[in-house]
Amino acid sequence: xxxxxxxxxxxxxxxxxxPAPTLKYLLWGAAGGSTIMLLxxxxxxxYLLGALPKVDRxxxxxxxxxxxxxxxxxxxxxxxxLERRTxxxxxxxxxxxxxxxxxxEDSNFYQHKGIDYLGVARAAVKNLISMRKKEGxxxxxxxxxxxxxxxxxKKFSRxxxxxxxAKRMEERLTKDEILYIYLNQIYLxxxxxxxxxxxxxxxxxxxxxxxxxxxxxxxGLPKAPNSYSPIKHLERAKERQGxxxxxxxKEGYITQVEADYAKATPIVIQPLKKVNAEQSAYxxxxxxQQLVEKYGEERLYKDGLKIYTTMNAEMQKAAYDSVxxxxxxxxxxxxxxxxxxxxxxxxxxxxxxxxxxxIDDLSLKQGVVYQGVVTGVDAAKRELAVRVGDRTxxxxxxxxxxxxxxxLVNSYGKPQxxxxxxxxxxxxxxxxxxxxNKAGAVFALDQTPEAQAALVAIxxxxxxxxxxxxxxxxxxxxFNRAMQAKRNPGSAFKPVIYAAALEHGMTTASIIDDSQVxxxxxxxxxxxxxxxxxxxxxxxxxxEALTNSINVVSVKILEQIGVGTAIDxxxxxxxxxxxxxxxxxxxxxxxxxxxxxxxxYSVFASGGYRTTPYFVTKVLxxxxxxxEEIQEPKVPVxxxxxxxxxxxxxEDEGEEGKVPPAVPQPGQPVLTEATGGVIPVIPPETAFxxxxxxxxxxxxxxxxxxxxxxxxxxxxxxxxxxxxxxxFVGYVPQLVAGVWVGYDQERSLGAGGSxxxxxxxxxxEFMQRAMAGVPVKSFPTPGNVTFALIDPRxxxxxxDGTPGAVQECFVSGTEPTSYSAEPPADAVSAQ
Numbered sequence: 001x002x003x004x005x006x007x008x009x010x011x012x013x014x015x016x017x018x019p020a021p022t023l024k025y026l027l028w029g030a031a032g033g034s035t036i037m038l039l040x041x042x043x044x045x046x047y048l049l050g051a052l053p054k055v056d057r058x059x060x061x062x063x064x065x066x067x068x069x070x071x072x073x074x075x076x077x078x079x080x081x082l083e084r085r086t087x088x089x090x091x092x093x094x095x096x097x098x099x100x101x102x103x104x105e106d107s108n109f110y111q112h113k114g115i116d117y118l119g120v121a122r123a124a125v126k127n128l129i130s131m132r133k134k135e136g137x138x139x140x141x142x143x144x145x146x147x148x149x150x151x152x153x154k155k156f157s158r159x160x161x162x163x164x165x166a167k168r169m170e171e172r173l174t175k176d177e178i179l180y181i182y183l184n185q186i187y188l189x190x191x192x193x194x195x196x197x198x199x200x201x202x203x204x205x206x207x208x209x210x211x212x213x214x215x216x217x218x219x220g221l222p223k224a225p226n227s228y229s230p231i232k233h234l235e236r237a238k239e240r241q242g243x244x245x246x247x248x249x250k251e252g253y254i255t256q257v258e259a260d261y262a263k264a265t266p267i268v269i270q271p272l273k274k275v276n277a278e279q280s281a282y283x284x285x286x287x288x289q290q291l292v293e294k295y296g297e298e299r300l301y302k303d304g305l306k307i308y309t310t311m312n313a314e315m316q317k318a319a320y321d322s323v324x325x326x327x328x329x330x331x332x333x334x335x336x337x338x339x340x341x342x343x344x345x346x347x348x349x350x351x352x353x354x355x356x357x358x359i360d361d362l363s364l365k366q367g368v369v370y371q372g373v374v375t376g377v378d379a380a381k382r383e384l385a386v387r388v389g390d391r392t393x394x395x396x397x398x399x400x401x402x403x404x405x406x407x408l409v410n411s412y413g414k415p416q417x418x419x420x421x422x423x424x425x426x427x428x429x430x431x432x433x434x435x436x437n438k439a440g441a442v443f444a445l446d447q448t449p450e451a452q453a454a455l456v457a458i459x460x461x462x463x464x465x466x467x468x469x470x471x472x473x474x475x476x477x478x479f480n481r482a483m484q485a486k487r488n489p490g491s492a493f494k495p496v497i498y499a500a501a502l503e504h505g506m507t508t509a510s511i512i513d514d515s516q517v518x519x520x521x522x523x524x525x526x527x528x529x530x531x532x533x534x535x536x537x538x539x540x541x542x543x544e545a546l547t548n549s550i551n552v553v554s555v556k557i558l559e560q561i562g563v564g565t566a567i568d569x570x571x572x573x574x575x576x577x578x579x580x581x582x583x584x585x586x587x588x589x590x591x592x593x594x595x596x597x598x599x600x601y602s603v604f605a606s607g608g609y610r611t612t613p614y615f616v617t618k619v620l621x622x623x624x625x626x627x628e629e630i631q632e633p634k635v636p637v638x639x640x641x642x643x644x645x646x647x648x649x650x651e652d653e654g655e656e657g658k659v660p661p662a663v664p665q666p667g668q669p670v671l672t673e674a675t676g677g678v679i680p681v682i683p684p685e686t687a688f689x690x691x692x693x694x695x696x697x698x699x700x701x702x703x704x705x706x707x708x709x710x711x712x713x714x715x716x717x718x719x720x721x722x723x724x725x726x727x728f729v730g731y732v733p734q735l736v737a738g739v740w741v742g743y744d745q746e747r748s749l750g751a752g753g754s755x756x757x758x759x760x761x762x763x764x765e766f767m768q769r770a771m772a773g774v775p776v777k778s779f780p781t782p783g784n785v786t787f788a789l790i791d792p793r794x795x796x797x798x799x800d801g802t803p804g805a806v807q808e809c810f811v812s813g814t815e816p817t818s819y820s821a822e823p824p825a826d827a828v829s830a831q
Contacts, residue, residue: 463611492718633677
């Protein structure tokens with residue numbers, strides 16, 4: 001019997017299915033897509049290699065640096081810049097300052113080749129753990145690449161570009177060259193670019209004078225310049241400083257003892273005194289426009305030009321202060337206009353926070369005006385508690401007396417009464433006593449004037465503009481009223497008429513009848529010029545007429561010499577604005593700019609020479625090359641001299657006692673704007689006699705306020721109809737200045753709005769400060785000017801002892817020849 005052995009069961013073999021067509025295509029698609037993406041990336045990468053900016057030019061690093069403006073004496077008076085930066089070489093930077101920045105920003109700077117791979121990994125881990133971007137890994141080299149060669153776009157492509165450029169920079173530049181760019185380029189807050197400007201801005205020092213504590217504080221700024229600002233957030237800045245010092249210890253740059261000592265070192269925030277651009281703004285804008293036209297904006301703002309001007313810094317400050325003070329005085333005479341607005345109680349805190357953010361200083365500055373909020377009312381003391389930003393203080397009764405009787409309301413919401421101040425009122429407050437620890441400041445109620453003013457001061461012997469203010473606040477209005485505002489000059493135009501009359505047959509002793517007169521105006525009504533005071537004096541001399549600014553006499557003088565004659569004469573003095581061809585011209589009915597009128601007066605001050613007002617004397621490029629230079633024009637000395645003047649003239653002329661002729665003689669070169677910058681336009685005798693007449697305006701006429709100057713002064717007031725414009729233009733031998741006051745949209749200045757009350761005080765305050773320490777000089781007398789005793793009642797010669805007789809000046813040969821008892825020979829009948 002055959003036995004069969006059971007065989008083990010073979011596992012059933014499953015047949016392999018072919019991949020589904022869809023999956024197959026997906027896999028092929030993914031592989032193909034990856035290949036394409038890789039090729040695209042490689043293509044883009046190689047494209048970037050060729051298209052990215054060249055780093056070679058960084059070897060000759062020439063960043064935008066500020067252009068500086070200097071005054072007449074070489075003091076810094078202004079700056080033009082896009083980025084406020086001064087470049088300093090690495091070897092002038094303290095070693096520990098460099099170490100502080102390296103420790104804080106890129107501890108592996110000296111080891112990596114542009115990219116810190118270890119730092120990238122560390123930052124990625126930290127960011128992954130925190131689930132947010134907590135730490136960056138850009139090296140100093142990458143920061144330079146981003147700052148110098150790339151736009152600030154936040155894209156992956158920019159990071160790739162940054163990495164490529166960083167690698168290239170490390171191949172072409174030394175570590176010191178990279179640090180040089182970085183430390184001069186970096187923004188460190190408060191408008192300061194680079195470590196030099198930051199050292200000046202925060203500590204008032206050159207970068208090589210910083211101590212370790214200050215270096216560490218600067219090195220802490222790049223992360224967040226505003227958040228760690230020592231000016232605004234000193235405690236935060238000190239925390240960041242501590243971090244930097246500990247990093248320096250860890251890197252072995254300093255010891256722990258040195259770090260602890262630096263932490264304990266008091267930080268004194270003492271910014272280097274900045275240029276007060278506010279007080280010079282209109283002058284600087286005029287310079288800016290001139291330079292942009294000549295060199296272009298790119299060069300002015302980025303190329304570090306050195307610009308030398310005619311400005312006298314002390315005079316400019318005096319001009320600014322005088323305009324501000326004068327306008328406030330005019331404005332306060334109009335009364336208190338009330339609070340700017342009223343805040344609800346809940347709005348006070350946000351408002352004060354915004355004000356605090358705009359205050360750059362640790363404490364409020366005396367004399368500066370800030371916006372504040374009323375937070376308390378003491379009715380018994382009539383005193384207000386106020387808050388300016390985070391600072392508190394008081395507004396006592398005596399410091400708001402000028403506002404008159406004002407009701408104080410101890411509740412929020414706008415009071416019903418017009419002249420009232422309540423809680424939440426936003427007021428302009430001037431600091432009388434600065435705050436201590438942000439408390440206890442004493443304020444005075446202030447008010448922004450609505451009227452405007454312009455002041456221009458010119459050296460009559462050269463044409464150099466020494467000071468110019470074109471309005472109350474340049475930030476609010478860039479319209480330069482000194483150069484651009486054409487306004488009626490009123491009686492300030494009369495000296496032009498009188499000077500023309502002196503050259504056309506009239507003298508200071510000419511008699512004109514001050515009586516009412518009518519002129520056919522071509523309409524239904526005749527024109528009847530009126531005197532300002534409505535007083536008519538009968539026969540008067542030219543001197544009395546100008547001294548008292550008698551309108552009727554000025555019109556009759558213009559009628560006598562002819563309107564065309566006066567217009568031609570005005571053009572000769574440098575007035576270019578169109579002038580009315582009628583008798584109203586005698587009363588200043590044609591608009592001129594303050595610069596035009598002041599420049600015209602400078603012809604009288606200079607002895608008959610017209611100078612062209614100018615602002616810029618020299619311009620250098622960043623390497624010290626002279627781009628332009630103007631030789632200062634100089635008016636020749638003339639007239640009778642004292643021994644001291646003769647000595648001074650001998651030094652100038654090289655020959656003792658030599659007095660150059662006022663008008664070039666035959667064979668001598670004619671002075672022109674091209675050859676000498678000054679042009680003789682009127683005889684020196686006319687200039688002197690007009691000066692002498694205008695001295696009377698100050699000593700006994702409408703310009704009496706200018707007597708406070710305490711030295712020989714000539715000048716003339718001007719007031720237009722309804723007191724819409726107030727003028728005073730006057731001069732001493734060394735300086736001529738003109739002031740205009742009025743509203744941009746013409747309306748009356750109201751009580752106290754005449755030239756003598758509104759403009760003359762500004763002029764006087766300015767000149768008192770401008771002339772402080774300047775020797776007192778009299779106006780020099782030309783050789784052919786004669787003085788004679790005159791009877792002002794009839795204009796004839798007077799004998800000694802004649803009642804009311806006065807000394808009068810004449811061009812030799814034009815003085816009267818008959819005495820008071822005889823019929824007048826040169827009286828003028830002007831009807």
